[in-house]
Amino acid sequence: MSETTAITLSNALCSGRTTALALIDAAFDEIAQKDPQLKAFIETTPETARADAIASDARRLGDNSLGPLDGIPVAIKGNIARYGIATTAGIRAFSNRIATEDAFVVKLLQSAGAIILGTLNMHEGALGGTTDNPFWGQCQNPLAPGFTPGGSSGGSAATVAAGIVPITLGSDTMGSVRIPAAYCGLWGLKPTAGLISNRGLFHLSWTLDTIGPIATNSTDLTLALSVLAKYDPDCIDSCRAPDGWTAHQPSTNLSDIVLGVPNDTLLADCEPEVKAAFNHLLSAIQAVGIQTLSVDLSEWQPTRLRRAGLLISEAEAGHLLGAALDKDADGFSDSFRDMISYGRTAPGSKVAAAYRCLSEVRSGVCRELQGLDAIILPTTPQRAFPHVSPAPASQADFTALANAAGLPALAFPIPALDHGLPVSIQLVGNAFSDGKLIALGQMLSSI
């Protein structure tokens, strides 16, 4: 299924050149062949997937297809509830935490006919960016064996990059959809907070978490979002997009498009190839007439925000996982346990100040976004790195901004000038401009 998109698969299904059952069987063949090394899956569900595929084929024969995702194989991150199997969140202590209900996003995928193949490997507890999971294995980057696919949604990116399925779901707390999308050369979206329901997500941080899709291209990403962006009255964080998420679209007149560019100091510590590719893109953007403006994001100190986000995640996860930690300490790795334990007992005022830091960043970025189509910056300061290297502390420095602000952020790949692993560009936009960001990303990636 390599290099195949949801749209091409859907066309093949429509024209009768293949069947959902054939697609699903092929996908499981790929998993059987690749996953022993790839370590992208936590659990597969071939029986239900095959039954779903047979039902999809029957619908199609009866002219009752549910739309472009009907019969398309997908997979979900291991912290998203799937009825009847464990929602582990990559934590051994939850190996037997069987979901009694599908997550809202799973129901949406199913109501669109998508066929879920299983749950995907992730960084333990979603708190980390390498997906070197101590219980389910060291997930590999399909672009570079031995390299990390990023994380925490590493399995979600690896599965798409390996060509096993065209679309997966991840979750993004400080960058956990966009970082693996960046390292694996994919498109990933952290949607506006509340646009996609988090009900059924095993939370790391209820304040920062959002579920988001990963795909190989902008069309598939839009297709996924069109299914997932649905108000959920039973999710306290779900909200209605005032004008819908597709209402705003970029101008077709390039000179009417205005992108904000953070000042150079932000990029000082980027890997040279990331900086070079980003600046090359900026020049190309300006050459076609798109306006770029320097933006003042002085409220955003990436290191301070990263620490605030980490502390909030630790404190909230401490609340959620504390009882399990007390009961089954060995079901957690030492480092994850230490982080959660810190969050449980961290000084209250320090935690309060961390939340305030989010508000300050949100205020600053919202002010700067006025009149702009988006802010453009790299997704990560570095490209994928070998698992044997220590993970840089800066992995989420550029991505946490959108989580703090509750704003949508798109990651899309561009070539590196050294022809090595791809670089990833991020667009951060106003609330509910999710569809516009994808359209903009498509325009920019074609320049």
Next chain:
Amino acid sequence: MSETTAITLSNALCSGRTTALALIDAAFDEIAQKDPQLKAFIETTPETARADAIASDARRLGDNSLGPLDGIPVAIKGNIARYGIATTAGIRAFSNRIATEDAFVVKLLQSAGAIILGTLNMHEGALGGTTDNPFWGQCQNPLAPGFTPGGSSGGSAATVAAGIVPITLGSDTMGSVRIPAAYCGLWGLKPTAGLISNRGLFHLSWTLDTIGPIATNSTDLTLALSVLAKYDPDCIDSCRAPDGWTAHQPSTNLSDIVLGVPNDTLLADCEPEVKAAFNHLLSAIQAVGIQTLSVDLSEWQPTRLRRAGLLISEAEAGHLLGAALDKDADGFSDSFRDMISYGRTAPGSKVAAAYRCLSEVRSGVCRELQGLDAIILPTTPQRAFPHVSPAPASQADFTALANAAGLPALAFPIPALDHGLPVSIQLVGNAFSDGKLIALGQMLSSI
């Protein structure tokens, strides 16, 4: 000036029957006479007030009046910055914390010509509901000597109820504008979060605090709000009302008005006279054809929310005041110091869970408010009580709801059936329905 409103004073100024200087001198005479017992002021500024009055009179003579508040005496709570005098927040440690800039609301009042007489007594640090201040005295309720005026904006309510000025500013973290308005038979508004800028407010809790006006009647309250509701680009919590705060008004057709009523269990622990007056009003409302619907506020457990709000206040105040506490412990009362000290070191996960509690309540009340003009409930479960009685833990049980949800809430007085101290009714509305709530309150108080 007893029983005199801003509007009647403004008319008297317009017609030349009085001057701003005469009003200010009369107000200072009242202060000199009443405040030794009332204990409503922390500091008065007669020199600047007289100079401002002379300037106001000159504007009026030159036909350059700044509007209906020009020349009207007002006063501000002791935690609102006034250039050149101390912003104490009722804490002795800050007796010499001289403001180097006026609060944004002070600038707005001045640009409307209002004349500020001084800063008002308050519960120490705004953390409590009696205004029995250990450093600036036990503020009295003008309606009942020996009784508390409520708090924390006790001085703001006492000054208006004593007829010294028609309008004051308070601040409201869990009910600190509405509780004293309730106990003193006044109108008080906790505006939509962000509608009135908090810049220059000495914060207790940046998450929950809002500045709000207190007055004797709905017209004066609307007048104050029209001056105060202005977007402040330099305040991170300030926001623009999408359609303006006066855009929504109640239907003039009574049968089109729909009020939500929480179920009876909420009222179980109310003082009988509060319950009787509230139920009497509900019957009168129904008799004139206004619709009342029962609302499900199951996410709102008043005791749980009160504890969450208190913990957030303690943790945030701990962040803000910690250094001062370490430096000058004796500048704080024992009980206030204990609360702040608790907040500083409270377990991080517990603080995180308290913030989540706010989100849950916000989600529930916003859901229930859909299609309603407002939710109606008592402002406080009790009327004013003697200073010698212990303060009931439930004082803020009904008011904290609006702070948690970031929604506007109006307190307005109704007579008690026993002809004793007044009862107060609260209207909680959708975001930016502040003007509508005041208009609704006026309608309901006239039934």
